[in-house]
Amino acid sequence: MSGRTPSLTPPDDAARPVRHPEAPAPGELLGAHYEHCFGCGHGQPHGLHLEARAGDDPDAVAITAEFTVKPEHQGAPGLAHGGVLATALDETLGSLNWLLRVIAVTGRLETDFVRPVPVGTVLHLDAEVTAVAGRKIYSTATGRIGGPDGPVAVRADALFIEVKVDHFIENGRPEEIKAAMDDPDQVRRARAFEVNP
Numbered sequence: 564m565s566g567r568t569p570s571l572t573p574p575d576d577a578a579r580p581v582r583h584p585e586a587p588a589p590g591e592l593l594g595a596h597y598e599h600c601f602g603c604g605h606g607q608p609h610g611l612h613l614e615a616r617a618g619d620d621p622d623a624v625a626i627t628a629e630f631t632v633k634p635e636h637q638g639a640p641g642l643a644h645g646g647v648l649a650t651a652l653d654e655t656l657g658s659l660n661w662l663l664r665v666i667a668v669t670g671r672l673e674t675d676f677v678r679p680v681p682v683g684t685v686l687h688l689d690a691e692v693t694a695v696a697g698r699k700i701y702s703t704a705t706g707r708i709g710g711p712d713g714p715v716a717v718r719a720d721a722l723f724i725e726v727k728v729d730h731f732i733e734n735g736r737p738e739e740i741k742a743a744m745d746d747p748d749q750v751r752r753a754r755a756f757e758v759n760p
């Protein structure tokens with residue numbers, strides 16, 4: 564049994580989400596948005612190394628992703644830490660913004676932990692944007708174990724808020740911001756998203 568907070572319910576005048584014309588094609592692997600991201604970065608030895616793909620339905624703003632629980636991700640002996648599972652949900656939900664081609668950060672993340680998730684398990688994640696209202700992006704995700712159609716182990720509803728690149732420049736630690744700004748690929752990616760019409 565779970566109740567949702569009102570702030571996760573889209574307003575009546577919210578719009579249906581629209582996949583951006585230049586969004587990755589259905590089935591395409593998205594790749595990491597930042598090398599040192601704990602969720603998806605390849606430069607994080609103990610990170611989740613979550614791999615997300617654009618969903619198959621071209622009319623939906625949807626993503627699938629996989630994350631394998633490693634011994635480094637334990638909370639209780641042999642079981643994934645709940646915060647790590649929430650991170651996997653957060654990262655998957657955040658990847659949805661690639662399909663909208665906007666930069667957004669998590670404002671609210673409400674998580675249900677339904678089944679324990681043992682080390683070694685592949686968590687199969689599905690996420691979808693359900694509505695957009697101005698800068699507010701409403702989305703939902705599930706994580707299943709034992710296969711893509713297995714039982715639900717975790718689920719979440721989220722509200723992401725669209726931000727400009729300045730959000731990171733103004734708030735991030737200067738060392739990492741400077742390194743990111745010195746990386747032409749990172750800057751081009753970030754700015755391209757920012758001019759989304």
Ligand SMILES: CCCCCCCC/C=C\CCCCCCCC(=O)SCCNC(=O)CCNC(=O)[C@H](O)C(C)(C)COP(=O)(O)OP(=O)(O)OC[C@H]1O[C@@H](n2cnc3c(N)ncnc32)[C@H](O)[C@@H]1OP(=O)(O)O
Binds near residue numbers: 670671697699724740
């Ligand atoms: C060239 C340099 C390189 C840089 C390139 C970088 C590219 C990176 C690409 C992609 C990065 C994505 C990273 C993905 C990682 C996974 C996702 C995460 O974990 S993100 C981290 C965790 N989240 C935060 O750290 C947010 C911290 N919070 C904030 O910064 C602010 O609170 C923020 C931006 C969320 C909102 O602040 P406001 O001042 O802009 O806007 P206000 O007016 O407060 O809110 C706007 C609307 O949203 C609602 N709202 C905001 N927060 C809410 C909440 N918690 N619950 C319910 N409603 C909320 C408000 O009620 C308002 O609604 P009404 O327009 O009045 O209807």
